[in-house]
Amino acid sequence: MTPQRVTLITLGVKDLARSRAFYEALGWRAAQAQEGVVFFQMLGTVLGLFGLDALAEDQGRPGAKLGTGAATLAQNFPTEAEVDAAWTAALEAGATPLKRPEKVFWGGYSGYYADPDGHVWELAMNPFWPLSPDGSLKLPGAGG
Template identity: 75%
Template sequence: MTPQRVTLITLGVADLDRAAAFYAALGWQPAELAEGARFYQMHGAALALFGLADLAADQGRPATALGTGAVTLAQNFETQAQVDAAYAAALAAGATPLKAPDSVFWGGYSGYYADPDGHVWELAMNPFWPLAADGSLTLPNPAG
């Protein structure tokens, strides 16, 4: 059985600068900036803005498959083995495989599946974002 939690919500956006400006207008401050992405700390989870084309490529799909309002829900794990086990459990439960877990360009390990309604989930191990004992995610503080 996989844990019942969401650690990172990624919103696919057509224009990252425009989207970041919108969230800045709401008073949101990015906790981490990355090439093609912005990360925001939330209570017990994080929100990411990610360019649609980059998000589609990361999922192994064409950008046209995502459309407007694309969303990826993510569960982060401490080990690659946990990612693999969760991926296998999702497929066994009826998920559609999108991209099998594998090492990724940003230094972690991740894979994607779609639930029976087509909602996309990423299962990831990110060595730069340690998880708390309860499985919650807190983005590193860039100020130290």
Template identity: 70%
Template structure:
């Protein structure tokens, strides 16, 4: 049986210096930097930035063309103002606007941007979930 968890998300990037600068402009501070890779601590897990070619080699697929895939990374906020502020900060750091924050069909508020490598981030306020003071998320058990 495999544990239900994610410990590390690694994003393949075409230009590590550009990606590092983008996340620095968001206010993120690396916890570990090694040749060709940067890691950020994120409340019990980590995010890594890794050059595309070295990542393909590390996966055992040297020469493979890696894309961004069909996935979204998300940050939840305790209120709409937090979503708006984070969205504005991302655009100021060089993100590409995909969808401005707005009310959504499921009763929340969210918007999307892409980082310089096309990795899609959702910024959301879900009134049915709790964002704790330390940034962790509590999803209530179904009734």
């Protein structure tokens, strides 16, 4: 049986220095960097930035043209004001706005932006998913 967890998310990027600068402009700090890759320690997970060509080679697909895929990364916040502050910080760091934060049909508040490589991030406040004091999320009724 495979454990139900994600320990590392790696984003393929066109320009590693530009992408690193974007995430650092959000206030994130690189925990490790080596040639061609940068790692940011998050709460229980690591975010990696890896050059597109090097990532394709690492995957055993040298020369493959990698895209951003149909995925959304998300950050949840305890208040709408914190969503708005994170939205503003992302735009100031160079994000492309996709959908300004607003009240949404499911009862929460959310918006979307894309990082310099087109990776989509959702910023949300979900009143049905309270966050732990450290900002971690555990779904109501979820075990373990």
